[in-house]
Amino acid sequence: MSRTLPYLFIAFIGIGFVVYLLVADRRRVRIQRLRVKKLHASPMFEAMRPMLVRAQRYSVESLLIDKTGFTLRFLFPFGYEMHFSMADYGYPNLTLEKQEALLLLLEEFVPKLATRECYSFRSVRSRLLDGSVEYQYKYIMRIDYKNLLTRAPYYDGTLQSQLW
Secondary structure, three states: OOOHHHHHHHHHHHHHHHHHHHHHHHHHHHHHHHHHHHHHHOOOHHHHHHHHHHHHHHHHHEEEEEOOOOEEEEEEEEEOEEEOOOOOHHHOOOHHHHHHHHHHHHHHHHHHHHOOOOOEEEEEEEEOOOOOOEEEEEEEOOOHHHHHHHHHOOOOOOOOOOOO
């Protein structure tokens, strides 16, 4: 009995720690969801709505979110790019929490970005000279999906083989 008591105590501590982590994660997700709702109801979202409507209609080649705003690059027309700068609309730079909320809002508003078969997601962390850390979030179209979209107009299935 005296040998099992320390193991039982360690097991209860482990179970308590796992429960604490689950509760903390649930709280973090709830707070993040509230930030997304607040951002969705803000006038800043109304300013970026025309860009997001355009992003729903066209094929987004890449999306970059940083502290100054976000940049959308489209596959068609080639080289077309839209940039939403916070400073242009009189807003301060985004904090890390607001960047994550903007990321979740863009995933909800342009749902094709969240498909893993079409887009890859990267989080880039860079340390500045003053010791602070900046994050950038990137959605980049996968090569095979990009090739599929660029070849789609030529592969409609109606072309017949011709004898020359």
